[in-house]
Amino acid sequence: MISLMYLVLMALLALNVDKSVLDAFETVDRGLSTTIENFNSKNARVYADFAKAALENPEKSGDLNAEAKTVKAKTDSLYNYITDLKKMLVVAADGEGADIHSIKNKDDTETAPELMLVKHQGRLAKELKQSIESYRAYLLSLVDPKDTALISSIKSSLDTSDPPPVEGNSPSWAESIFQGYPLVAVVTLMSKMQSDMRNTESDVANYLYAKIDANSFKFNKLKAQVLPKTDYVLEGGTYEAQIFLSAVDTTAEPQIMVNNKQIPIVAGEGMGLYKVPATTEGYHKWNGVINFKNPSGQIVQYPFEGEYQVAKPTMTISPTKMNVFYAGLANPVSISVPGVPSDKIIPSITNATMKPNGRNYLVYPKKPGVKSVITVKAEIDGQVKTIGSTDFRVKRVPDPVATVGGKNEGQITKNELLLEQGVYAEIPDFDFDMKFTVTSFVVSTTRGGFVVDKKSNSNLFTPDQVNLMKSLNSGSRLYIENIVAKGEDGTTRNLSAISFRIR
Structure with missing residues (x-):
């Protein structure tokens, strides 16, 4: 214009x-x-x-x-x-x-x-x-x-x-x-x-x-994985496992070859399923390659190899919600030792407290950024023996996203804006039920070349803010900033601003 x-x-x-x-x-x-x-x-x-x-x-x-x-x-x-x-x-x-x-x-x-x-x-x-x-x-x-x-x-x-x-x-x-x-x-x-x-x-x-993500692989599914060093541990030994978060693209199936034979892909999982009868006791090695198309359209080969032993498995620790604990929340965890009754399992944890919850446990981490280690002991034949341990990352609950009418940017009509009562905050796609309440925010716009702003000390629009929004014309910019929200964990967060263009 x-x-x-x-x-x-x-x-x-x-x-x-x-x-x-x-x-x-x-x-x-x-x-x-x-x-x-x-x-x-x-x-x-x-x-x-x-x-x-x-x-x-x-x-x-x-x-x-x-x-x-x-x-x-x-x-x-x-x-x-x-x-x-x-x-x-x-x-x-x-x-x-x-x-x-x-x-x-x-x-x-x-x-x-x-x-x-x-x-x-x-x-x-x-x-x-x-x-x-x-x-x-x-x-x-x-x-x-x-x-x-x-x-x-x-x-x-x-x-x-x-x-x-x-x-x-x-x-x-x-x-x-x-x-x-x-x-x-x-x-x-x-x-x-x-x-x-x-x-x-x-x-x-x-x-x-x-361009930051232009050459990155795109994934649409995350999954917690536990990769043990071995599934068979002699008495007195140490059980070790790598615990990590894997990402897959369920829309692009890779070609997986094991011992020069293609194996089937699990529908909707983006991973192969390798099955072999355990007929001979002892160690067995196997290898293969994954052929996957990168973002530029080229087929890239990712070789792998594995080893397993035909023997009775030991301990398994599987977190209910990935290998991450969130400070300020009750994190559910299941712990079991094959062949050992649950009342004979003795778990302990660092940087957290753990309470029984039915057959599982609830973990309450203390300090974010410091790992929590779950150590499992079990009473076997009248003696307490250490079975193994697992590390967990302790993270701060993510910041919520402030929205008005489910939006935090883009275009909005004045009528749509005036139908809303205030600003709300929630964490998108978060596995826990964690609520945040907006405690204050500022609504601002430009009028006659000058910035005009009005503050609310709650999550609701004040009459002054409503009048300011009523004065907006098509093409005007509206900013909702200095947004402060308080969570159920007692923390106060400063949230990113909301920017709207009136259409």
């Missing part, structure tokens, strides 16, 4: 319309400033997501995070350079203390061409063009040549080519910006350059963020 207004104003200038047109340029410039601020907020969220991803997985996200920081630094540098040029032009026209957002000599048509095109043989205009072209080349170097849409957008937004001839005249790119226009129009056009830069920065930052 702002770009359309700018084009209309430029057309009116060509018709020598009166001073009201010049005043309208300041309105357009203020609109561009608001647009730039919106891009800044949007980009800040993307860079925050980059930093979080790099912190959680430096090997996977570290290089892309560093590249994103470079994009931001180069964009900020060019943006600030253009701002300095705008200040220089306005000060030259209005004198010291001039304000680029309130130009006195709006109709000045001499200052811009004099300083940008004439002085020092047009050095400033040449440097500006070179800076934009260097910035454009850098951004293009980050984009895969196959992404033609983004490449076209970058070239269009940062175009410095000479415009087509008009009535026999062939103005240069710099002349088409600084020659023949009043100062207020020149400054507004430079603001549009900055807006286009922030928009392009947003496109490239999001493009880089998407």
Whole structure:
């Protein structure tokens, strides 16, 4: 909309319309400033997501995070350079203390061409063009040549080519910006350059963020796995098991070969089922390969080998809900030892307390980040013997997600918004029944170029907040931020902001 207004104003200038047109340029410039601020907020969220991803997985996200920081630094540098040029032009026209957002000599048509095109043989205009072209080349170097849409957008937004001839005249790119226009129009056009830069920065930052998982395998099912070192342990020995979370893609079946023979795939599980009769006592080794298509379409081979012993199995510890305990919650666990009655099993745990719950147990972890170790002993033939132990990770309950009407971003109608009573918080796809209550939040929007915000000290919208939402028009941005929620575990969480566009 702002770009359309700018084009209309430029057309009116060509018709020598009166001073009201010049005043309208300041309105357009203020609109561009608001647009730039919106891009800044949007980009800040993307860079925050980059930093979080790099912190959680430096090997996977570290290089892309560093590249994103470079994009931001180069964009900020060019943006600030253009701002300095705008200040220089306005000060030259209005004198010291001039304000680029309130130009006195709006109709000045001499200052811009004099300083940008004439002085020092047009050095400033040449440097500006070179800076934009260097910035454009850098951004293009980050984009895969196959992404033609983004490449076209970058070239269009940062175009410095000479415009087509008009009535026999062939103005240069710099002349088409600084020659023949009043100062207020020149400054507004430079603001549009900055807006286009922030928009392009947003496109490239999001493009880089998407590359974090571009070459990663996609999975749709998680499963806790226990892989014992051996299923047979002599008395006095130690039972060892690897406990981990596996991920599978049930929509893409692999080809699994064992001893050069293909084995069947379990429907909906994405895993093979290998069966062999246990007819001979002793150790038996076997091997094979998994053929799986990677995201680029290539078949990758993953060899494996296994060993088993035909003998009586021993202890099995299987967590009810994966190998993770959550602090502040009752975590159900089942413990059994084959051949031993449940009343003869003696379990103990570190960094937690454990209470019987029917045939199972409830574990109450103490400190997140410190593993809990369950050690199982059993009374066998009147003697207490150690059977084995298993490690569990203790994690903090994840932060809930704040929503209004089940949404936390995107578009919403004003009527839909006004039907909602407040802000709610819940943890999506969490296996435990853990409730959070929002205790405060702030609703804010931009009105007349200024931020207006209203606070609630509960999870419900206040009358002031409702009135603020009633004043919104189509296209307005509404932010719900500074959201604080308290959980049943007694912890207080600061939640991510909600952003809506009114349609």
